[in-house]
Amino acid sequence: MRTTLKDVAKLAGVNFTLVSKYLNNNQQARMTKETRERIDRALRELQYRPSSIARSLRNGCSHTVGLVSGGLTNPYNAHIANLALKIFSQHGYQLLIALCEDKNVDAALNSLCDRDMDGIFVSAGLNADALPTGCPVQGCDNPEPVMQSVCLKLDQSLDEALCVLPGRVIGLFFHPSSWQGAFLAAAERSGRVADCECRDLDLERDLRRDEIRNVCRNRPDSILTSGWETMQMLQELCDSEFPDYHPHLLLHANCRGSFLNAPGIVGVIYSSTSSLIKVSCLHLIERIKSKGIGQTPPPPPLPTCFIPSDSEKYRKLVATHFELT
Amino acid sequence: MRTTLKDVAKLAGVNFTLVSKYLNNNQQARMTKETRERIDRALRELQYRPSSIARSLRNGCSHTVGLVSGGLTNPYNAHIANLALKIFSQHGYQLLIALCEDKNVDAALNSLCDRDMDGIFVSAGLNADALPTGCPVQGCDNPEPVMQSVCLKLDQSLDEALCVLPGRVIGLFFHPSSWQGAFLAAAERSGRVADCECRDLDLERDLRRDEIRNVCRNRPDSILTSGWETMQMLQELCDSEFPDYHPHLLLHANCRGSFLNAPGIVGVIYSSTSSLIKVSCLHLIERIKSKGIGQTPPPPPLPTCFIPSDSEKYRKLVATHFELT
């Protein structure tokens, strides 16, 4: 049997609500020093642990947020989950992870709603059709209007990047993300719409590979990829199947490491996934706390920067072990 | 405001306990077909979602299990967490992950106990000093007596392995795991206690590296390592700092991949981490369900097998992309 407030109260010889007060109002709960001590002693003697469930029921919030994530076998997803876990726990929230198969976010979202979440965080690259009402849902780098998201501010970086990418350039991006829109807009600004093409990458490894192969067959002068995995695949493919094809490469680097030294890379657009996640998590916490009190204005997009491969900054980025940032 | 049973009942024109019955006793709740339909309609119209918190309070169990895990940035931990997530959710349990810094498992364990877990799963390589009472705690491959665990059955594999490892052999293992004990016992059986030495690996990358370097300085004829990361480090070190040192290598492979083709490897002791986790998770679920009814007998140790590098089996293991198994 579980030890409850009443057990503690009985042992201390007081009413159980007094114990409750002692627990919650520790500072300003004014009572005899003597009773305070008696309660304290009983508390320790019985090793009392408040029932978080009863508290949740009473207080109307569970201090739990859900995370919709792709498989943790993917290091990118794992990195995000790991960080979210830390941030939320630092702020007194527990994190419940709901894995979503393929892109079936709605099922995961629903399963979380059945569990009385205070809020839901949707990992990068995922998008839902409809949002279950009831608690704030926070996406990240998701420009679709379905849920609130902190996005990447890419315009300036892309303008600079396009200057060093000659000829026809194909952009390979995951969906949803800020990249598609920003890339097309940058193409417009630079007057190279005819040269710029955008393709969506699939989450599944094999399909992704196929798409990259298609691009190689197309032989654009430049390729702009999203993430280090895509870049690796691309280079493997070029080595094995297109040994005489050497496009100009630019990638979205949310990581550091010596692999950035690979030939053909003319630069990166750098952004820290950790920052993005952090800002997003904190904003979700804000939204949870201000529930009903007032709307929390969405945070500004996260700045990124273009780093050409012949710069000092780039050398620093390269001179480390591989790690997601 | 949240829609409750009472709201549904009001709309359906019945008492709210009837709705409850309809929801839980779905099969034997005998009522007029007509009321049944009315309830059903109201249920859908209001999009009613039962409060899992209230249910938990009432039923005395939260259908939640905790997972104490190291950082998900480590692919091994991520692999375990990912699998545990799937298994538990398949069986109707949600998983709450508590990250533990360094080896401070007790803190993580305690934080989980404050959250009314039905059970707690402690990831591989982690051990606690004392166990918080109140719910079953399940380790995995943890031979320490602190918590119940499914371990690896290594004796036969190690006997075979020792036959192909000449001279002085050093075993490098994480702690806690079945390896230390099994290795020493095998040394005893083979009459080579004097030749066999056991060293514990640290979780932190740099310290681990240092220890491996120490071993290389020692120049044993054979090295038995635990896991692919250790093997990689070892090979990197040999290449860069001990180019003329070429020990016989045997590793605990819980993975496949072409990297097993590395020179010096004379074989692996193969085991599937997935199987270990699966068995452990299912056993924890058993223990949770049989709470008080009767003790659940611990499952038998998980078999492993020795695969020499000149076998057909080995070739198959090697001929794939890297993946944890």
Add this chain to the structure above:
DNA sequence: CTGTTAGCGCGTTCAT
């Protein structure tokens, strides 16, 4: 300063 009371949403008797 301390005790009484009500109710969070739900499931389970026990009456009707």
Add this chain to the structure above:
DNA sequence: ATGAACGCGCTAACAG
């Protein structure tokens, strides 16, 4: 077949 009452453990408003 349906409804009333009770309690899971806790907090907050109100009395004494």
